[in-house]
Amino acid sequence: MRSIAYSSTGPSSVLQLVERDVPDPDPGEVRVRIVVSGVNPTDWKARVGVGGPPPFPEVVPNQDGAGVVDAVGDGVTGFAPGDRVWVFLAAHERPTGTAQEFTVIPAGRLVRLPDAASFDVGASLGVPAITAHRALTVHEGGPTRLHPDALEGRTVLVAGGAGAVGHAAIQLARWAGARVITTISSPEKAALATAAGAHHVVNYRTDDAAAAIRAIAPDGVDQVVEVSPARNAALNAKVIANHGSISVYATDGGPEMTLDVRHHFSLNARYQFLLLYTVGDAALAAATEDLTRALEDGALPVGEEAGLPLTRFPLERAGAAHDAVEAGTVGKVLIDVG
Incomplete structure (x- = not known):
């Protein structure tokens, strides 16, 4: 699979397009085929080293994204292959975020995406909406x-x-x-x-x-x-x-x-x-439940007509996407992965 990865902090040029094996989910984890990855200020700040050196030998950036469940690990209930989902904190205390074709995350960090909500909406939630x-x-x-x-x-x-x-x-x-x-x-x-x-x-x-x-x-x-x-x-x-x-x-x-x-x-x-x-699991759960209800009510659209212009980049230009967020691009920066 195609992944964006970095092994040392620095400018966006440290982000490299690499080929990696598709990971298998461990117990309690879910593998998601990422369709759209969302970029937040926290993503480029981590890459430049605001919080220190990379916590893992190799890091795949980006906390947020949306896609389709591809496989579930032992003990996971409530999700099945084919489910549309949005994910949050994918790279928090983990080496692999959403800037890749498949990512494995704990089941507690993904949420069902209502059929009426697009993958763009799902990838725009996460850090900002919570x-x-x-x-x-x-x-x-x-x-x-x-x-x-x-x-x-x-x-x-x-x-x-x-x-x-x-x-x-x-x-x-x-x-x-x-x-x-x-x-x-x-x-x-x-x-x-x-x-x-x-x-x-x-x-x-x-x-x-x-x-x-x-x-x-x-x-x-x-x-x-x-x-x-x-x-x-x-x-x-x-x-x-x-x-x-x-x-x-x-x-x-x-x-x-x-x-x-x-x-x-x-x-x-x-x-x-x-x-x-550091807000805690209870606050995260409350937010995802309420956001799901808001999505079902159609209350969280994106796009310029909804007040949030979308700027898009292909996966191979993830560095340019990070640069756009760092430069203060108005709206939401997305990376098309799938």
Whole structure:
């Protein structure tokens, strides 16, 4: 089978197209024929060595993807050859991700893909959608699960609504009944956020963002899905409601932020930091179950008309796909494998 692999960290040129034997699943594992592989920032960051040297002699990158079950190991129930699935955390603490024609992963890291959902949708879930789900379910007053009306009466602010996590957060919050505001940096990104389902968009480069958000939500926003805490801490302080929560999933803009502690005391505000890789099995299971329901409701489409443009590369150009994500390509970068 064709695989993309690297043995040392570095630029995208370390990614090499190689031929490898098709692996057999061990007990508790499933072999999946990958149709589409999704690329996330975490994939290129691991490749360049942000977390240290490669943890295995050879690594096949990419956490997310979608495809068809090809074989199941002993003890696996609930999956059979031919099932359409999406996979997540395929390369977490394992040497083989989704940038190859077949991958073997624990059964707990794949989810049935409803017939109405395309492989592109499946490959776009994983890290972004599970992160968005977690960000929307850590509020002091709940809910801990998402479903229609779960966020009824809430106002959610999504920072960076044109990104992959922001896009998923808009879709999920809208599906769950929230009023959704998002901040963007251009008219083009405003159009994407609106297509994703945002009720209101605020251009933080041309508008007084705090005043614009307060005009929409005079009592403040209940929940913030935050990609850039360093840049947005002051804005969040101006717009967060009493007992509001700010869910931080990235460090765009720098790793440190400054807070007025007394101000946040007075609002009973909560900052919740979250990292998908250490969030725990219970949170992952809750997210995949709720995402399945959202998929069945048709709530998570992708493509430019749905607010998430797709940029595609063939498997042999996986390095270019990584470069595109590192360069900040708007939307989702996919690799066609099958």
